[in-house]
Amino acid sequence: MNHRYLPMTEADKREMLAAIGVDSIEALFSDIPKEIRFKGSLQMKEALKEPQLIDYFQSIAAKNINLKQKPSFLGAGVYEHYIPSIVDHVISRSEFYTAYTPYQPEISQGELQAIFEFQTMIAELTGMDLANSSMYDGPTALAEAAMMSAGHTKKTKILVSKAVHPEARDVLRTNAKGQRLDVVEIETANGVTDVEQLRAAYDDDTACVVVQYPNFFGHLEPLAEIEQVAHSGKAMFVVSSNPLSLGLLKPPGEFGADIVVGDAQPFGIPTQFGGPHCGYFATTKKLMRKVPGRLVGQTTDEKGQRGYVLTLQAREQHIRREKATSNICSNQALNALAASVAMTAIGKKGVKEMALQNLQKAAYAKKQLQANGVTIAYEQPSFNEFVVKLAKPIKEVNESLLKRGFIGGYDLGITDQKLKNHMLICVTEVRAKEEIDQFAKELGVFI
Numbered sequence: 001m002n003h004r005y006l007p008m009t010e011a012d013k014r015e016m017l018a019a020i021g022v023d024s025i026e027a028l029f030s031d032i033p034k035e036i037r038f039k040g041s042l043q044m045k046e047a048l049k050e051p052q053l054i055d056y057f058q059s060i061a062a063k064n065i066n067l068k069q070k071p072s073f074l075g076a077g078v079y080e081h082y083i084p085s086i087v088d089h090v091i092s093r094s095e096f097y098t099a100y101t102p103y104q105p106e107i108s109q110g111e112l113q114a115i116f117e118f119q120t121m122i123a124e125l126t127g128m129d130l131a132n133s134s135m136y137d138g139p140t141a142l143a144e145a146a147m148m149s150a151g152h153t154k155k156t157k158i159l160v161s162k163a164v165h166p167e168a169r170d171v172l173r174t175n176a177k178g179q180r181l182d183v184v185e186i187e188t189a190n191g192v193t194d195v196e197q198l199r200a201a202y203d204d205d206t207a208c209v210v211v212q213y214p215n216f217f218g219h220l221e222p223l224a225e226i227e228q229v230a231h232s233g234k235a236m237f238v239v240s241s242n243p244l245s246l247g248l249l250k251p252p253g254e255f256g257a258d259i260v261v262g263d264a265q266p267f268g269i270p271t272q273f274g275g276p277h278c279g280y281f282a283t284t285k286k287l288m289r290k291v292p293g294r295l296v297g298q299t300t301d302e303k304g305q306r307g308y309v310l311t312l313q314a315r316e317q318h319i320r321r322e323k324a325t326s327n328i329c330s331n332q333a334l335n336a337l338a339a340s341v342a343m344t345a346i347g348k349k350g351v352k353e354m355a356l357q358n359l360q361k362a363a364y365a366k367k368q369l370q371a372n373g374v375t376i377a378y379e380q381p382s383f384n385e386f387v388v389k390l391a392k393p394i395k396e397v398n399e400s401l402l403k404r405g406f407i408g409g410y411d412l413g414i415t416d417q418k419l420k421n422h423m424l425i426c427v428t429e430v431r432a433k434e435e436i437d438q439f440a441k442e443l444g445v446f447i
Contacts (some may be wrong), residue, residue, distance in 0.1 A: 065402070070405055071431060071435040073409050073427065074408065074410060075385050075410065076385075078274055079265065079426060079428055080428055081244070081429065082354065083268050083269075083342060084342055091334055091341065095110055095111075096110070100333075102115070102310065105308065109308060112309065115331075115336060115337075116296040116297075117340050118133065118337070118339060119133060121339075121344075122243070123282055125243050125246045127246075128282035129283070130282065130283065131280055132292070133295065135261075135279030135281050135328065135331065136328070137276070137332075139170075141261035141263075141280060142171070142172060142210065145208070145238045146160075146172055146207070146238060147175055147181075147326070148259065148287070151290065152236065152290055153235065155204075155206055155234070156181050156182055156207065157203070158172070159209045159210065160185055160186065160209075160210040161211045162193075163188045163192060163212060163217060164211065164212040164216060165212060166416075184201055191215075191378035191380045192221050192222065193221055193226060195222065195226060198226065202230075202232065204234075206233060209226060209229060209235055212241070214241075214245055214249075214384075214385065217380075217385065217386070218382040218384065218387070219382050220383070223252060223255040227257070237258050238258065238259045238261065239252035239257045239260050240262050241260055241261075242262060242263075242383065243263075243264060243267060243280065244351070245358075245384075247348075249355075249383070253282075258284060258287065259281070259282070259283045260283070261280065262279070263277050264278040265278065267343050268339050268343070276335060278336050278338075288312065291312070292326030292328050295310070295311050296308055297311035361428070362382060362384045362386060364436060365431075368440035369425075369443060369444070372440045372441055374447055376388055376389075377422055386424075387423065387424055387425070388409075388425060389422050390443075390446045390447065393420075394408070394411035394412070394422070395411060397446050400445075401442060406439055408423065408425075408443075409425040410424040412424055
C-alpha cells in the first residue's frame with residue numbers, strides 16, 4: 001500500500017524506547033502520581049481505518065456548497081475570478097511550494113525574483129513608487145498603513161470611512177487599541193464617504209484619513225476631494241483598493257495617496273472559504289524606510305550579473321525592537337507568486353479587459369434587476385458591486401435563492417442595522433449573461 005507518510009511499526013516503537021533507555025511508554029509517565037492520572041477510556045469513537053476515514057471526511061466536505069455547483073453573486077471582499085491554469089502549475093513546483101524565508105540570496109534567487117516581480121506589478125497598478133513583498137491580507141495591510149501613519153506623523157487620531165470594509169475596520173480598531181490610538185469613523189452619504197463630516201472631524205491630531213476605492217458598497221469615492229482634506233494638515237492619505245479595478249480606474253497614486261493597500265486575491269488566488277489570501281502595501285520613496293515587512297531589491301554581484309536581495313530590513317528580527325517598523329514575521333510569498341503569475345499570464349491588456357468586463361456585467365445586472373422591479377439603493381458610479389433594497393430579510397432571500405440554484409449577495413444588515421433588507425451584489429467576469437438574467441428574475445420575486 002502506498003502511504004503519504006511512513007507509519008510507525010511496533011518495532012519502531014521498541015527501537016525508540018531502547019534508544020532513550022526505557023522499557024515502555026508507560027514508564028515515560030512514571031513521575032506523574034497514579035492518583036491524578038486519568039483512568040478509563042475517553043468518550044471518543046473508535047479509530048477508523050484510512051479508507052473509511054477518508055470517506056468520512058469527504059462526506060463532511062461534500063456538505064459545503066462550492067462555486068462549481070452554483071453561480072455566485074457574493075463578493076464583499078472575496079471574489080470569484082478567472083484564474084489561468086498556469087498559476088497552479090507554477091506555485092505547485094517544489095522550489096516555490098516549500099520555500100520559506102529567503103535570507104540566503106545565493107540559494108534563493110528564484111524566490112527573491114518572484115517577490116520582486118510582485119512588488120513591481122503592484123507598484124505599477126497602484127501608481128506608487130514601491131511595494132513590499134506582501135502582507136497577510138488586505139485588512140492587515142490597512143491596519144499596518146494606519147499604524148505607520150501614526151508612527152510617522154506622531155499623531156494619534158485615525159479617521160476611517162464607514163464605507164471601508166467592516167472587517168478591515170475591526171482589525172484596525174484592534175491594532176489601534178494596542179498603540180493607544182483613537183479611531184474615529186466617518187459616516188457615509190448616499191453610499192460614499194461624507195466629505196463634510198470628514199472635514200469637520202479633521203484636526204491637528206489627525207494621523208491619517210483612510211478610505212476604500214471602490215468602497216465596500218462598490219462605489220467610487222471622490223478621492224480628489226478627500227485628498228484635499230487629508231493633506232490640509234500633516235495627515236497621510238491611505239487608500240484601500242481592489243487591485244483588479246485599477247486595471248481600469250485612475251490609480252490612487254495619481255490622486256496623491258501616501259499609502260495604497262489591499263488584497264491581491266482577485267489575481268490568481270481562489271476564494272478558499274475566505275483565505276488564506278495576500279495583502280499588498282505600496283507607498284512613496286519618502287516613506288520607504290518606514291514600510292512594514294520585507295522589501296526585495298535588485299542589484300548586481302561582483303561579476304556584474306543581476307541579482308536580488310532582501311533590503312532595508314526594518315523588522316524587530318533584524319534591528320532593535322523599539323526601532324522596528326512592525327512585528328509582522330512573514331509574508332504570503334506563495335500567494336504573492338500566484339498573483340504575479342496570474343497578472344503575467346493575463347497581461348496589461350488582459351487586466352484592463354478583465355476589469356472592463358466586471359464593470360460592464362455589473363452594469364448589465366443593475367439594468368436587468370431594475371427591469372424586474374428591484375430597487376438599486378444608491379445612484380452612484382460603481383465597479384463590480386452594488387447594493388439593492390428588498391422587502392424581505394436577506395437571510396430568507398438567500399436561503400430561497402440557494403434552493404433555486406444561486407449563491408446570493410451579502411446581507412448588509414449583519415454589520416449595520418440601518419441597512420436591514422439591503423443586499424450587496426457582486427458580478428465578475430465569470431458570470432454568464434444567462435446566469436445574470438435568471439438571477440434578476442429570481443430576485444425580482446422579493447421586491
